[in-house]
Every structure is written in C-alpha cells, then in structure tokens.
Amino acid sequence: MFSAKGNRLPGLMPLLLLTTLLCFVVGIVLPRLTAITPSAPLHLILALGIMPLIFGAMIYFVPVLTRSGSPEPKVLLSIYGAMLAGVILTTSLLLIFKLYLLAAVIALLAVAGLSYWMQQRARQSFGSPHPGLLWYRLALLLLGAALVAIILASLWPQQWLNLRRLHLHLNILGFVGLTALGTLRVLLPTVGSFQDMNAGPWLMHEWRLLFAGTLLIAVGAAWFPPITLAGLLLWLIPLGRLAYGLLWLKRRKLWLADGAAPSLATASIGLIISLLLGAAHGLGWLATTHMSELFILMFLMPLVSGAATHLLPLWLWPGAQTEQQNRSRTTLGRFALIRSMLFQLSGMLLIFDLPWSWLPAMVAMAQFLSVALWQTTNKAVVQE
Numbered sequence: 598m599f600s601a602k603g604n605r606l607p608g609l610m611p612l613l614l615l616t617t618l619l620c621f622v623v624g625i626v627l628p629r630l631t632a633i634t635p636s637a638p639l640h641l642i643l644a645l646g647i648m649p650l651i652f653g654a655m656i657y658f659v660p661v662l663t664r665s666g667s668p669e670p671k672v673l674l675s676i677y678g679a680m681l682a683g684v685i686l687t688t689s690l691l692l693i694f695k696l697y698l699l700a701a702v703i704a705l706l707a708v709a710g711l712s713y714w715m716q717q718r719a720r721q722s723f724g725s726p727h728p729g730l731l732w733y734r735l736a737l738l739l740l741g742a743a744l745v746a747i748i749l750a751s752l753w754p755q756q757w758l759n760l761r762r763l764h765l766h767l768n769i770l771g772f773v774g775l776t777a778l779g780t781l782r783v784l785l786p787t788v789g790s791f792q793d794m795n796a797g798p799w800l801m802h803e804w805r806l807l808f809a810g811t812l813l814i815a816v817g818a819a820w821f822p823p824i825t826l827a828g829l830l831l832w833l834i835p836l837g838r839l840a841y842g843l844l845w846l847k848r849r850k851l852w853l854a855d856g857a858a859p860s861l862a863t864a865s866i867g868l869i870i871s872l873l874l875g876a877a878h879g880l881g882w883l884a885t886t887h888m889s890e891l892f893i894l895m896f897l898m899p900l901v902s903g904a905a906t907h908l909l910p911l912w913l914w915p916g917a918q919t920e921q922q923n924r925s926r927t928t929l930g931r932f933a934l935i936r937s938m939l940f941q942l943s944g945m946l947l948i949f950d951l952p953w954s955w956l957p958a959m960v961a962m963a964q965f966l967s968v969a970l971w972q973t974t975n976k977a978v979v980q981e
C-alpha cells in the first residue's frame with residue numbers, strides 16, 4: 598500500500614462509504630412512504646452514493662495497480678464533482694427536471710479528469726500496470742457514454758425512451774458491473790486468504806466478453822432486443838468461470854469464513870441472479886417495475902457491505918496497524934452471512950411485489966450502517 602502521509606483519501610473514504618450506506622436506506626424506504634418519482638431515490642443511491650464511492654475506490658486502488666505514489670490532492674476534485682452532480686441530479690429529478698443536464702455535464706468533467714489521471718498513472722507505472730487498471734478505464738468510458746446518451750436524449754425527444762435504456766444499461770452493467778467485477782476478482786482471494794493464480798489471466802482476457810456483452814445488451818435494450826441475448830451469453834461465460842473457480846472450488850474458504858468473504862461470495866451469486874432476472878424482464882417474462890432495485894438489493898448491498906468489511910479498517914487505520922484493523926474487521930464481519938441472506942430475501946420478495954419486501958434488507962443495512970458508524974466515530978474519539 599502507498600504511504601498515508603499527506604494523503605487525504607483514507608480520511609475521505611469512510612465518509613463516502615457512510616453516505617452510500619445512508620443513501621441505500623433512504624433510497625429504498627422513501628418511495629415506500631411517499632409518492633415520489635422512482636428515478637429520484639434510485640439516483641440518490643446510484644449517483645450520489647455509488648458513483649463518488651466508486652471514484653474514491655478507483656483512486657485508492659490505482660496507485661497499487663500502477664505501483665506509483667499516493668494520489669495527488671487535485672484528483673480528489675473528481676470525487677467532489679461526482680458528489681455535486683449527484684446532489685444536483687437528485688434535486689432535479691424531484692423538483693426541476695431540466696437541471697439534470699447540468700449534473701450530466703459536471704459528471705462528464707469529473708469522468709474526463711479521472712480518466713486523464715489514470716492515463717498519466719499508466720504512463721508512470723513501474724513495469725506494466727496490473728490489468729485491473731484497464732477495467733477501471735473501460736468502466737469510466739462506459740459511464741461517459743451513458744452520460745452522453747442522457748444528454749442526447751434531451752435534444753432528441755423521439756428517442757428519449759431508447760436513450761434512457763441505453764443510459765441505464767451502460768451504467769448498471771458497464772460502469773458499476775466492470776468496476777465491481779475487476780475489484781471482486783482481486784478482493785475475493787484476499788478476504789478468503791488463498792492464492793488465485795487465475796486472477797491475472799482472467800482479468801487480462803475476460804474484459805473483452807464483458808465489454809462486448811454490455812454494448813450488445815445496452816444497444817439491444819434501446820433499439821433491438823433480440824441481440825441482448827447474445828450479450829447475456831457473453832456476460833455469463835466469464836461469470837460462470839468466476840463462480841466455478843472461486844465460489845465452488847474455494848467454497849470452504851469463502852462460505853464458511855466469517856467477515857467479508859461470504860458477503861462478497863453472495864454478491865457474485867446475486868449478480869448472476871439479477872442478470873438472469875434482467876434478461877427475463879427484457880423478454881417480457883417478468884413484469885416488475887423494480888428491476889433496478891432488485892440489482893441494488895441482490896448485488897450492490899452485499900458487495901458494498903462485504904468490500905467495506907475488508908476496506909473500512911484499512912482506511913480508518915492505514916499502514917501497519919494490523920491489530921486494530923483485524924479487531925475492526927471482526928466487528929464489521931459479524932453476521933455477514935445472515936445479512937447477505939436478508940438482502941437476497943428482500944430481492945426475492947420484491948419480485949412478487951410483496952408489501953414489506955424491503956424490510957429484511959433494511960434491518961440488515963441499518964445494522965451494518967450502525968456498526969460502520971460506530972467504528973468510524975470510535976476511531977475519531979480515540980484520535981482526539
């Protein structure tokens with residue numbers, strides 16, 4: 598890991614994480630209590646919570662992937678830009694719709710800045726950069742394309758619905774999907790404490806299938822649904838290899854362990870289930886208005902809580918403070934499997950549109966949020 602001295606990122610990451618956890622709770626509960634347009638709470642989670650958190654995680658990992666020094670303070674501007682875009686966008690979807698264009702332009706500038714920084718880091722890399730860097734760069738490219746699509750939609754109202762579908766699939770599968778999978782492949786062996794010799798080759802080759810699959814699903818959902826099935830197949834090949842190589846062959850290390858491992862393993866299963874449900878929804882076999890919430894419950898919630906169980910202690914106690922890190926990880930990881938099952942249960946109940954389907958996930962998320970908050974504030978008090 599890089600030196601913590603003068604590096605403000607580890608201090609910022611817990612705040613980004615807590616904001617995302619809070620957005621999960623508010624974004625799922627609010628539409629059940631009030632009659633607001635669903636896209637506002639969805640973007641509260643995805644644009645105000647997840648987007649800046651992903652930017653932060655990328656900036657945290659890129660120096661490791663390129664074996665270069667701590668991030669320069671000015672690259673943190675991309676995180677602040679993403680947060681500002683998230684605030685403007687959520688307000689705009691609630692109050693003044695057209696303002697979303699301003700949010701899109703700010704987010705595009707943040708994406709351009711972060712991509713430029715990654716390119717610089719790739720050049721300065723000591724040896725060739727880890728293949729995970731390419732995944733992050735492609736994910737940003739797809740987020741940029743999704744933003745351009747939603748800007749074009751305002752100029753081309755006849756194509757609004759199509760471009761909106763392009764925007765959402767590029768974001769969900771391209772931006773979030775590629776970042777999450779690129780990180781998961783490295784994180785799963787780390788949290789399960791085993792060697793994974795296939796991680797490098799998998800990261801080196803499988804991005805092609807996932808990138809092409811994302812384009813086929815996004816363009817297909819927008820204009821020509823039959824090609825989405827080819828996209829689904831391209832997604833399922835690398836995911837199948839990941840599930841067999843890690844979730845099955847290393848099952849004892851991942852499922853029986855306490856802590857981050859079962860959450861991340863459940864998230865991988867949740868991703869496969871939500872892809873299949875997404876395809877069934879696209880084909881008209883599954884009538885739900887909650888497809889994006891299903892993805893959030895079954896994939897993003899176990900993913901973020903699992904990754905945070907491993908990473909929050911590193912951010913709170915950077916460097917070689919392993920004893921505190923391990924203690925904090927044990928506390929955060931308690932009930933991890935039960936929590937992940939509650940997220941999946943809520944997703945399943947939501948398919949049938951049952952009232953209170955959201956309750957199990959919210960109990961789990963509220964528990965994790967309070968432990969994460971307690972760890973963060975406890976650290977602040979100890980430091981004083």
Ligand code: HEM
Pocket residue numbers: 634635636639640643644647648682683686697698700701704744747761764765768769772773889
């Ligand atoms: C600042 C960045 C963003 C802007 C300006 C933006 C803008 C929009 C707009 C205007 C819509 C249509 C809303 C409607 O018809 O009511 C939309 C839909 C959507 N966007 Fe975004 N978005 C952004 C970021 C994201 C991100 C990061 C994600 C996912 C990771 C995302 C996922 C979605 C989804 C799932 C929908 C469909 C919502 C629904 O079904 O109600 N967006 N976006």
Ligand code: HEM
Pocket residue numbers: 758762765766769814817818819822825826828829871872873875876878879880888889890892
């Ligand atoms: C897993 C994450 C996914 C999410 C969150 C998601 C979400 C959505 C949403 C909210 C819509 C409705 C858009 C609108 O209001 O017009 C939609 C439409 C569509 N999706 Fe997805 N989707 C996902 C995955 C997939 C996959 C894997 C496929 C195909 C393999 C797919 C194919 C389609 C198609 C074809 C449509 C258009 C349906 C129509 O014509 O009514 N989606 N998706």
